[in-house]
Amino acid sequence: MKQSIGAKPLAFPTPAWVVGTYDMNGKPNAMTVAWAGICCSNPPCISVSLRKATYSYAGIVENKAFTVSIPSEVFVREADYFGIASRKDENKFECASLTPVRSELVPAPYVGEFPVVLECKLLHSLEVGLHTMFVGEIMDIKAEEYVLDENGNPDIERIKPVIYGTGNKSYYSIGRNLGKAFYIGKMS
């Protein structure tokens, strides 16, 4: 029996991704988002939603670019820190002992230590409400060799990404393989 629990921003799973931007002085900034997802295959695009009040919002509007750095579970504390810290005069990268690396493709920095990063050019902005949705075209993905499989593709089991659980507001690792997509659902 289903119960109504009201109109809330809850869904399972959501990601924990770090959006990288430069401010108007060229200072690197990073902010963790969970309101985000792939939104198109061709051109490959990703969307991230930010409140106007955030420092990163202005960085995206200013540079028309952002990066998405995907933490592995060993960086869950740093990812959480990037979601908590908000002081505009704080150097978040330095406080987290992480390295801002300037993308060669777009005017935005990514987290050097994270295993997978997406370099994005702003394509669309959509005012939804409290949050503005930014759609970025993925210009390239950079990945550490140790997360690539034998075919050179990033392997989620080597990346060990972080899942954000809405509701109890906790982070999770990925668990066991449940089967191949476009295969296990074939019904005869």
Place this chain on the structure above:
Amino acid sequence: MKQSIGAKPLAFPTPAWVVGTYDMNGKPNAMTVAWAGICCSNPPCISVSLRKATYSYAGIVENKAFTVSIPSEVFVREADYFGIASRKDENKFECASLTPVRSELVPAPYVGEFPVVLECKLLHSLEVGLHTMFVGEIMDIKAEEYVLDENGNPDIERIKPVIYGTGNKSYYSIGRNLGKAFYIGKMS
């Protein structure tokens, strides 16, 4: 050392959610999506991206509504089936032995057996490329009692949602709790 792996629609994690719609004849349809995510807290909104070629696309445009049904891992085969099947004359719910339940709030059906469902009113459509992004306002969430915690909130550990892994195109369960958000990253 990071390697360039090109411009691809890859990110980790992505969800496996079933979008429910009615067609112009009132027939229930369901389709699994991974290009999706929460995109606003207030009003609570979720976005799902579909190709124009899908049957569900027309259903959303026609009814200006959709549902998002969140499978638990015991339904991973059914979720995969909803992503594979595409014949317009096939009754997907019947083939999957699942029940289309008419939402009382929006003209769209949800999957009765799945533990959490979101009922959404279409707010925005954005043409991104191959995919169109639909932003829906979450009018209500319905959840089975067995996934609610002692405070009445959906608990990801009881829901046991499905994660879609881009790259190797496999499904995963959620793993272990890595810590509380807005807490473990506090640096002194």
